[in-house]
Amino acid sequence: MVQVVQQTNVTPSSNLLKNKKLLSMAQNVGLVTPQDRVARVEADKQVTYQDPTIEGLETDIAQVGQAEQIVGGIAEAEAAQEEGPASVEELTNIMNEPIYTATVDEEEAKQKALRIRNQLVPKVGQAAEAMGFKGIKTLAGLWNIAKATEAVGTAGKPFTSALSRIGGTAKFMADKMNMKISKAQRRSFLEQGSWKVAEAARAGDDGGITFGEWTPAENPMWKGDQTLNINTTNVLMDVVGAGAINEKGNIVVDPEFWNIMALNAEASFIESMYASDQEKSVIDIVEQTADVSRKPTDRDWEKFKDAKKEKDEEARLKREAIKPTINFGITSPEPTAAEAEQENKEYIVKKSRGLEKLGKDIYREYKQTRAAMDGLPTDSYLAEIDDINKGVFTLLGSIAKEMYAAANKDLIASPPRTKSKEKVPVEFLIKNKGANKFEEMYRVYSGLFAAKEVKPQPLAGNNGIIAGEGTQITRRMTTFMGSVDGKRDYYGDTSMSFEAMKNQNEVGMVNDPQRTSLSTLFFMLGLGNGGFIATRDENNNPIPEMYVDGPNGQNFYADIFNIGKAKYQKLQAEKRALEQNVRDLEAAPEAERDMNAIKVARQIAENYRPATILRLERQKAINIQEAMLRWGTRKNHLTYALQLLTGRMHAQQTLYNPQAHKQIRQVVSGGNKYTYVPGTMGKVEKIWIEGMVANLFEDPKVTDPNTNKKMMPSWKKEKGFRMPSEERRKLFEQMQKSRGEGGLWDQYVAWGKELKQFLNIDKQEAKTYLHKIKHAKNDIETRNIGNTLKQRYGNDPISPRLKAYLADFEQDGIHQADYLIALADYDRVAEYNKANPNNKIKFTDTQVFEIDGKTHGPGTMGMQFGSISMAKRSDMIMDLPLVEKIQSEEYRDLRDAMASTMIDELNALIESGKLAGTRYNPEALQAILDNAIADRENFLKKSPMTMGYGQALEALKRHVEKTVYQSDKIRQLISDNQLGMSRTIDFLHTMMVDSIFQNMDPEAIQAMDTLKSVGWQSVLLNEMIEIPQPTGIKAFAAGQEFEEAGNIQWKAPNELITESGIIYDPLYEGKASAQALRHRQGSPPEIGGWTVSRILASLIQAYDASMATGVFTNTRYNHNGGPPLKTDNWNKIIEAAKENGSNVKEVINKKTGKKEFKGQPFVFQNFDAFVGDSGTIGIVRDIANDIHKNDIINEDAASKVFNWYHTKRKEALKKLSQDDSTYQMVSDNQYIEGGSYMKVAELFSGDRFASKNKPNPYKNLTKFIKKNINVPWERKKTGESLAKWKDRKDNIARNIAYNIEKELGSHMDKPLQMSRTEANQLSLITGKSEAELLAQNRKDLAAAASPKDLLTIMHSTGKLTGKQIYQMITVINNHLNLDSQVQTAESNIRKGKNIIRSRLTKRSNNIDFG
DSSP: OOOHHHHHGGHHHHHHHHHHHHHHHHHTTOBOOHHHHHHHHHHTOOOOOOOTOOOOHHHHHHHHHHHHHHHHHHHHHHHHHHTTTOOOOHHHHHHSSEEOOOOSSSHHHHHHHHHHOOOOOOOOHHHHHTTTTTOOSSHHHHHHHHHHTOTTTTTHHHHHHHHHHHHHHHHHHHHHHOOOOHHHHHHHHHHHHHHHHHTEEEEEETEEEEEEEOOOOOOEEEEEEEEEEOHHHHIIIIIIEEEOOEEEOOOOEEEHHHHHHHHHHHHHHHHHHHHOOTTTTSSEEEEEEEEHTTTOOOHHGGGGGHHHHHHHHHHHHHHHHTOOOOOOOOOOOOOOOOHHOOOOOEEEEEETTTTHHHHHHHHHHHHHHHHHHTTSSSSTTTHHHTOOOOHHHHHHHHHHHHHHHHHOTTTTEEEBBOOOOOOOOOOEOOOOOHHHHHHHHHHGGGGGOOOOOOBSSSOOGGGOOOOOOGSSOOOOSOOOSBTTTTTTTTTBHHHHHHHHHHHHHHHOOOOHHHHHHHHHHHHHHHHHHEEEEEEEOSSSOEEEEEOOOOOOHHHHHHHHOOOOOHHHHHHHHHHHHHHHHHHHHHHSEEEEEEEEHHHHHHHHHHHHOHHHHHHHHHHHHHHHHHHHHTTTTTTTOOEEETTTTTTTTTEEOOOSOTTTTHHHHHHHEEOOOOOEEESSSSSSHHHHHHHHHHHHHHHHHOOTTTHHHHHHHOOOHSSOOOOOOHHHHHHHHHHHHHHSSSSSHHHHOOOOOOOOTTTOOOOOHHHHHHHHHHHHHHHHHHHHHHHHHHHOOOOSSSOHHHHHHHTTGGGHHHHHHHHHHHHHHHHHHHHHHHHOOOOOOEEEOOOOEEETTTTTTHHHHHHHOHHHHHHHTTTEEEEEEHHHHHOOOOGGGGHHHHHHHHHHHHHHHHTTTTTTTTTTOOHHHHHHHHHHHHOOOIIIIIHHHHHHHHHOOOOHHHHHHHHHHOHHHHHHHHHHTTHHHHHHHHHHHHHHHHHHHHHOOOOHHHEEEEHHHHHHHHHHHOOEEEEOTTTTTTEEEEEEEEEEEEEEEEOOOOTTTTOOEEEEEEEEEEEEEEEEEEEEEEEEOOEEEHHHHHHHHHHHHHHHHHHHHHHTTTTOOOTTTSSEOOHHHHHHHHHHHTTOOOSSSEEOTTTTOOOOEEEEOEEEEEESSSEEETTTTTHHHHHHHHHHHHHHHHHHHHHHHHHHHHHHHHHHHHHTTOOOOOEEEEEEEEEOOOOOHHHHHHSSOOOOOSSSSSSOBBBBHHHHHHHOOOOOHHHHOOOOOOOHHHHHHHHHHHHHHHHHHHTOOOOSOOOOOHHHHHHHHHHHHOOOHHHHHHHHHHHEEEHOOTTHHHHHHHHHHHHHEEHHHHHHHHHHHHTTTTHHHHHHHHHHHHHHHHHHHHHHOOOOOSSEEE
């Protein structure tokens, strides 16, 4: 019988009950007694059912309300209101006079409220709460309620079966792992109550207790305390405090600890499994219910029939490809024909994955459970958890995984291990039976394995740091790289960033009622109107998957949230692009074809599952929408984390996070209501008008149904830049005057009126449905909820043109709908006032607007690298009159300029007659280009944006592929004109790259490449580049690598896991490294990949951080040393919001007597964007633009890297030139991972080219040279195509690599080092072993080596001295001519920046609406 059932019948033995002294002593020292175990069970029996859909936050709400009253002085305000209505003058005085804060200590109330909000519930309690039983603390209690509430039939049985399995595992752990405590130790512990004392107790000769001489622990459990070593008994007795006394009076482990360990171990294996395969991780609420009402018709699926055979073959190949590759010492019989049709569900998971986290979860959940049982706060463990060495948690995680696997060998296998200290990483195989059981468990209660929600905070406080247990699931600083030069606090001055994070935390957010209603309406209609992915036809025959619309046609409501047909089509296009990538790799010349890359790319393409991704996106959207309704009725505060690489700050909340989720961004506000008479043109109204024009009239998307043409031309597309403020106000006036003419104003007003009639949706009902979906216990329950949603929300109330219009904005459609209603309200009030001039009424403005940087990433990069063109195209240079600016092409938005350039270039090509007689149809090419340009997001926006952060020009081809595969029209044109997919993609890629060169300044692009070349120098030398950021922090262009830093060991029964029973787990410490490996899917690890990829991102995104930090602080970092420089920016924003009528009020703190503010303006940052209301966003725009302009003028980003090149790099080279130390480099023609100069070794190892008529240097060296040479594109000079430019660069790089090898002594008449692949192939011919052939090759190399033959020396000995490495790097750099590249880049940047500085005389407008 499993342990969870045994626990319900625990009865203390009569012997123990008689020994009251022993029992009393056990209780006094905190041991769990038999009575405690009985009390646990009885307590769980008293828990009664409560509807889980009712939000269980009553205690939280009460505490929050009490704290708000104390902190905000609400009681005083309410008392003042009871005196009776005030006159207008009195109200004005009341609003302006200081408010005095309460005299009680407010911090205690704040901390209590924050701790309550951030409490973490253990998995047992979490599962019980979802079933309606809040307060269950034990696995036995959970099993009992699960059994009692088991669904009819088999739907609920997997859960109780799983709980029984977990109980059995816990019993196995208790039997195999219980502590062995001597009588002397027991006696000492019961008398002293300290395991630190008792552990050293030994029986004395006289029957007493003696203590041996103390020696410091080599592997201590506690930081700063070397009393006890990490071992199982010490951890359980001292750190965890899991000791119990049994019926015989022996000290054992509390059985509930093993239950918690077993439950968390199973959860860990399930999470690892689903990290590998999410195919069936969630049931699709739409897909699984839609087929009840409608099956695909002949029209829906006829076109897919021909593909069925290909799809079946693809599935067969996939099944063969996923067999495990490790010998686990088990054999399986050949599958039957029926079994072969089923998907292979075996998974390999690494033991090390999440090991420390698992141990920490076990520790935390046991501590929480014990505290609850002892009547203590459940977060009491926070006082000590940070003092525990991580080896303790590694040990707990290791015991959990190993013992779970040992107890469930029918579910999980591990490879045989004969030695406890084998360096081979341990991996577990989840067998087919285990995968099925785990899938059952996940399906029955997936919420048990969900990540803990980081909740919004009910109050500001704690210096902006998340309080209580929230610290256990968040990090205050991210992109932390362990240590730099042995220092873990390497990141410089964070005070300015932390001040900004604190001030952002003080900004309160609440859901806007109108936008919440719109979001809820559209979302529930999106679920109710269906649309699903079918895999079977009307006769239940399998077909290739296809999307079937719901009964009302295309579900535009779902498209608003990116969970409908439009999203699925994008995912399909992505899969087609991945498949094209495979074909491109296969089409490479045979000598250059990378079979491993092809294999990996094919696996990626095959494993990319649009249907699965869409299901996950829908589940994510449901979770976010439910959180939006759950938290949005009260004011919330966000907490922030600092990204150390760039200085950016991101909100930590997982669901209610407007920065991360547009669903939330569309509804949040500060609760401010600004009222004014339309047409009075105060500050707030002017800003509101600007925001409305930018979002409705500046670039309108409305088409006249009669003419099928736009109802109004687009200023942005015609002029190529955003409207100036005064032009927006003029346009608004013109549009308002057009009222009644049937134009765009009338259309918007009509739509606003239409939407307003649907605002009475029952949000509480919707929240209840979403809560039920989120916590559904099985598939049947989910389907039943889905059917109910179809009946309740399956209508289609909004007119077709309006819903299609809103869907075109995707999630921004919520804001668009709000703007339409606001315009209708404004129109109504204005018309009423016109008719009633003596009785005017006010319009209520609750709108929220977003301002962001125009082409911000590429623009900032270009200006920092001296691009005058980008300064003009980014609305930075504003010294030209508007008329001249309109006439000039130089000020057009980069994307519009790129489009114009491509159109002009294609027209010129057609007019030249060069296409005559070719397969290229000019009209088809023009149509293809027009359709590509129409895909602004992929083709025009992403390309320069990602290049601005370091993506290579060749890599931009991925955006072209997405454009082509997402456009049915382009693909049809390709097919009709027999153009060929690859040729068309190459044509568009060439056009795009050419337009980037023409519009972004080739010199700036070359500077970008030169900076990356400097990055490669830091990789060669293994010396990091330090980048001082404008906010005061120090960033490093580097990655993180891990070194073994000790180990922990524990003992299991002999032969259970290893022969000796000893289990060895290494401990690792992270450190920053220039040559840290970057692992990319589909490619081998790249040495130094993190360094080079992070240089531009760290340089450029730091200015986003500077702007955001500057907005939310009152100081600026002083780079000359000394105190921060005063700006008063945040105070200016607060004062402006107060003057404009927000809820900000002055407060006098009675303790300090200082003036403070109660309430904060509503604004939050989204990296290079800001969101705020009409009372705040105007001044935020002004301040953000000033900060950004000053950074362009005063900062020199490139010099931060070039200074390293001129100083630290030269120092490193000098030191290396005098270094006689020997360094390990290669072994069997492969670089040695972890070596001090891995990149140098990699360049001269691995495979060579194998062409007959070309030089055949190392491929790694050639690839490196290609990345670091400057070969200008001769597009204008010779008409060189992009493909020919690439070939020319390849040939130049190959020749340079060949010459470098010759100079280093690798002559072609000498024996070449043999690769393992070559040795393997030769062994088949000669009969000699691979090892013999490699050994002979090393001897031949050594014999042929001369003193200067560095490559032969390296491969024959595997080593080089520092001096020899210096020689190799010097030869490489001589051929790269990098000094000249750096000098040219510095000169170009200096000239360009001087011109830019001279022209930044007026306020810039990079940050603006639209």
